[in-house]
Amino acid sequence: MTRRMIVPVLFGVFGIAVLVGLGLWQLQRLAWKEAVLAEIDARISAVPVALPAAPDPVADRYLPVRATGTLLPQAVRVLSSVKQVGAGYRLIHVFETGGRRVMVDRGFLPLQADPGALPAGAVTVTGNLHWPQETDSFTPAPDLEKNIWFARDVEAMADVLGTEPVLIVARGIDPASPAILPQPVDSSGIPNDHLEYAITWFSLALVWLGMTALLVWRIRRKTV
Numbered sequence: 696m697t698r699r700m701i702v703p704v705l706f707g708v709f710g711i712a713v714l715v716g717l718g719l720w721q722l723q724r725l726a727w728k729e730a731v732l733a734e735i736d737a738r739i740s741a742v743p744v745a746l747p748a749a750p751d752p753v754a755d756r757y758l759p760v761r762a763t764g765t766l767l768p769q770a771v772r773v774l775s776s777v778k779q780v781g782a783g784y785r786l787i788h789v790f791e792t793g794g795r796r797v798m799v800d801r802g803f804l805p806l807q808a809d810p811g812a813l814p815a816g817a818v819t820v821t822g823n824l825h826w827p828q829e830t831d832s833f834t835p836a837p838d839l840e841k842n843i844w845f846a847r848d849v850e851a852m853a854d855v856l857g858t859e860p861v862l863i864v865a866r867g868i869d870p871a872s873p874a875i876l877p878q879p880v881d882s883s884g885i886p887n888d889h890l891e892y893a894i895t896w897f898s899l900a901l902v903w904l905g906m907t908a909l910l911v912w913r914i915r916r917k918t919v
Contacts (some may be wrong), residue, residue: 699914707907711900718896720899725889732882739880743821746792750861752826757880760863761821764792764798764810768814771837771852773844775803777876782806785847786875788813789856790820790863793830795859798824801868822865823880 736759743761750758772784783805790799799820804810829846837844837856853860866879 700911703907705909707910708904709763710903711907714896714903715902718900719726719895721889721896725887725893728889729889732885732887735882735885738913739823739882745860746795746863749854750824752904753823756826758824760824762790762792762797762863763817763819764790766790766801766818766868767803767815768813769856770842771844771855772842773847775878777803777878780805780876783808784843785878786810786864787847787856789858792820796856796858797863798849798856798858799868800847800862800864800878801872802875803864804875808873808874811872812874814868820863820864820865821867821869825862825864825880826860827862870878 738757738760739760743759746760746762747755747758767789770786770788772786774782775785777783780803783803786801786804788796788801790797799822826849827847837851837855844852847858847862849862852858852862855904858869862905864880867877
């Protein structure tokens with residue numbers, strides 16, 4: 696090895712070490728994220744409990760609950776879509792239970808479908824408490840005149856409907872409404888891109904190795 700090769704080789708080794716280190720870190724993050732998702736899935740599918748007196752958006756997120764009460768006509772429609780079905784709305788109704796007013800996400804209704812009449816009398820809702828984080832600075836404001844929302848904003852919907860800021864995303868409602876497709880909470884919407892990131896860093900390390908080898912080869916050719 697000549698003196699002219701020392702700096703490129705050291706620079707190459709340093710760069711490869713950094714990129715490989717980032718790839719290994721992403722693999723560690725992948726293992727952590729998979730454990731978190733497994734914990735969430737276990738919590739979602741646990742045995743339902745009664746609706747807490749004062750649900751906490753952090754401690755009670757995904758909590759499985761079961762409640763009996765009455766679905767009221769007051770509702771908001773959240774624009775949504777389902778694969779192989781198309782566009783439609785999530786129907787979120789006021790739900791009176793135990794002297795309280797909360798909200799129930801009944802599920803998805805295709806645009807042209809008729810939801811049918813509300814179930815008469817008491818219904819039993821089984822689902823999960825959820826405070827979805829679907830809004831950002833680009834989310835349009837709801838069209839209150841047409842009752843069309845573009846994201847589930849629990850606080851804002853509760854203000855409009857006059858309920859507690861509590862949303863039960865139904866897994867099932869007894870009796871059911873055949874036209875409405877339940878969209879239960881699951882972990883599929885939680886991003887987990889750490890494997891892709893790891894592959895990217897390892898690929899960059901290979902590219903860096905190739906560029907370093909090419910540079911050393913060219914220097915060697917000039918010095919022979």
